[in-house]
Amino acid sequence: MKKFSYSFLASTSFFYWRILWGIGLLGLSACEKVIDIDLKDSESKIVIEGNVSDQEDTHYVYISKTVPFSASGTYNPVQQAVVDITESVSDSMIIVGGIGLKTERTFAEVSPGVYQVTHFKAYPGRTYTLHVKVGDEEYTASSTMPMPVMIDSIGTVTDDFFGDDGKTVGVVYQDPPGVKNYYRYLVTLNGKPTNLVFAYNDKYNDGKQVQRNLYHEDLDLKKDDAVMVEQLGVDEAVYRYFNGIQSNNPGAAAPANPVSNFSNGALGYFSAHTVSQAATIIQ
Template structure:
């Protein structure tokens, strides 16, 4: 059974395994640059949690990613005790047996070669997926034909909320056609809304899993800037334009503490209801 630490006044600590299906973010650097890169995610999942640490260096014009071994990685709720990750393979740090809860700030510390890199992220409440709807798109030009999906939610009133949608087809992350599906409730605060996507289509026989992530503002801004820079391809275009990280001391990457809800359907069964 996973440990659940509640701050009344005890603090909650928890961690999430970065999905092996997640795309790796690539950073373009100046010829003489070397960058420290951290990708860390904490969610309300019971799965073990992972932090990826690497260095990115250009050699003769080509980017090279090097796992960083020997870092000290820990996470804590604000004012809480730190829990430490084990390095399970070079550059991959994992912690098991703890669960995060919404409503708290979480802090990641990565210490390496005498430098401490710190980031904090706020975990918002889960926003459930209420329903889905599908409409057929005929396609044209470079756009494939298939079913587009709307994901319906009830946005919590009175707070700023930020979302990211991810799609998995037959248990594999869907080709996003260069689109990062991000949303802010600035225009629909407290309302029922259907969240759609511009480019992705799915086929009638697909088993589709939709993951609705409730992210914080800093992470929304990070991915929004990334999409603006690179057209959503999760690859930076130039070193001066890399998105602003929430890590200190010049580290690239991001730390996100988010909750999520998932819904899985077989499209042909759903549209024939």
């Protein structure tokens, strides 16, 4: 699974001030000198990626730290964290001694920075809270799993792009009326998961039958490609996170980090979601 890591690396104004200062010194000297630009590394931040779904009973949490500008590596796993998940059920669903039922499980570290819990089934309508402790710092995120929305059909969508036929995949589903729904899509191409981000809400199609065409400039589909789509039903906070990634302009001078649902300044997200899958061969 692809990880994300975000870090604001250096102060732009500081960077340009040092350049101008160095050029000034160079102009005053008759001999050549090396201009030493002192780039400041940003503070390392915790990045947490956690998911539980209604289709699996084994779930994973990935914990790392952002990598400083001067570092040579790209992934910095966090080991020996304490990771727990709590399930809360409202009083209207299950009552135990007059209090909503709560269960708690602990994740085990199965490889550096990768934490796993097994035999843990998650259910729609319940709220899950992930607790992560790294040293003396604690991070918490909650996610409520929505009711599932199933894919009704899947197929090839062909459009004309400047005289050339472009192909993508489309799914059809019935959006529930009167309920705010948020969707995230995962696309697997010829058995290989892509890292493309698709996030949508039902603001303009509440209660309607929807055909969602998954267009992306990096999704280059050809005839006979095998495509699997997973439609995830997510809550609003998780939608905002992935919509933030989707909306970031790669050409921006300082793209913003997507809004995390974790406390205490951690980056990343925790999602409790439903899953509906469908597969097709591109025609």
